[in-house]
Every structure is written in C-alpha cells, then in structure tokens.
Amino acid sequence: MLTLHAAPVVRYTPDDAAPLHEAAVAVDGDRIAAIGPLEELRRAFPRARVREWPGELGPALVHEGPVPDAPSPRERIHALLRRGATAVLAQHLGDAELRAAAHRGGITVLDRPRPPVLALAGRADLAVFDADGACLATVVAGRLVHRRR
Missing domain, CATH: 2.30.40.10 (Urease, subunit C, domain 1)
Structure with a gap:
C-alpha cells in the first residue's frame, strides 16, 4: 500500500x-x-x-558508534530504531546474535559511514x-x- x-x-x-x-x-x-x-x-x-x-x-540516521547496551540483541537494535537510525557500521556489530538481530530488524550494515x-x-x-x-x-x-x- x-x-x-x-x-x-x-x-x-x-x-x-x-x-x-x-x-x-x-x-x-x-x-x-x-x-x-x-x-x-x-x-x-x-x-x-x-x-x-x-x-x-x-x-x-546512520549510527556510527557502539550499539546501545540492552538486555538482548533485539532490544539493542530497537534502541537504534528509537533514536531514528536504520543503518549501523559493521564494526559495531561484534557478535553473530547482534548481526542476526540487525538483519531481522532491516537495519542496513555499512562498511563505512555515508551521509x-x-x-x-x-x-x-x-x-x-x-x-x-x-x-x-x-x-x-x-x-x-x-x-x-
């Protein structure tokens, strides 16, 4: 729609x-x-x-720093969304669970910042x-x- x-x-x-x-x-x-x-x-x-x-x-926004702390990877990704960010730098998605949560949430993972x-x-x-x-x-x-x- x-x-x-x-x-x-x-x-x-x-x-x-x-x-x-x-x-x-x-x-x-x-x-x-x-x-x-x-x-x-x-x-x-x-x-x-x-x-x-x-x-x-x-x-x-593109989130260029560490992903905010939260009890679970899903909540950490949701913290980005609450800040208006839909992209994050790959270097800040250190573990597989956090990368998987970013993927499920539709977050774009970037190698370097972009405007x-x-x-x-x-x-x-x-x-x-x-x-x-x-x-x-x-x-x-x-x-x-x-x-x-």
Whole structure:
C-alpha cells in the first residue's frame, strides 16, 4: 500500500538548508516514490494512506558508534530504531546474535559511514524528529517500526 508520510518540514538530508514545508514523502513498498508538497502528492496519489507527523521528517540516521547496551540483541537494535537510525557500521556489530538481530530488524550494515539522504527510488528509511531532536517515528524500508506515543 502506498503511504504518504507528511510533516510540516521535510528535509532531503539532516542538514538540508532548504527544506520543504507542508510536504510529504510517498512510500510504495520499500521505496520512495515521490517527495514534494503534500497537496500535490495527495492529488498524485489519491488512494494513498496519509500519516501526518509533527516535527521534521527526513532520512533515517546512520549510527556510527557502539550499539546501545540492552538486555538482548533485539532490544539493542530497537534502541537504534528509537533514536531514528536504520543503518549501523559493521564494526559495531561484534557478535553473530547482534548481526542476526540487525538483519531481522532491516537495519542496513555499512562498511563505512555515508551521509543519509532521501532519494527517489531509494530505500524508504525515514525518521521524524521533534524540536528537541527526539525521535518520534522511524520507518525502515517502508515499515513503521518505531513510534513514540
């Protein structure tokens, strides 16, 4: 199902100097189908489900440090998702159980850091942050995997 993730501010990169306002990202399956003003995307995709988020929507983050401590590998990976990260450096996934949990969670494992970016036809890894920088929602390959209540 096609989903429009809408927010007052949409950034192509975390430090985008010219963000879009009252915009959305159209997600079809695990890919980004379109990025643009919300009303234009509503007209282009009239049957799409619309998720409206407060705050700023942009690409999910790349976690470059050690994976947070938690009681289980699954909870350690979920801690990344709660921070808005959907990618982690391979060097920080030291054991097989943690690598398996990352794989099951859809986390991208990178050999080296790369800048996060929203791109047409790119994997739909999105995050929404409030004014204080707290993650409100994380989308991994088009699936909503974290939402702060």
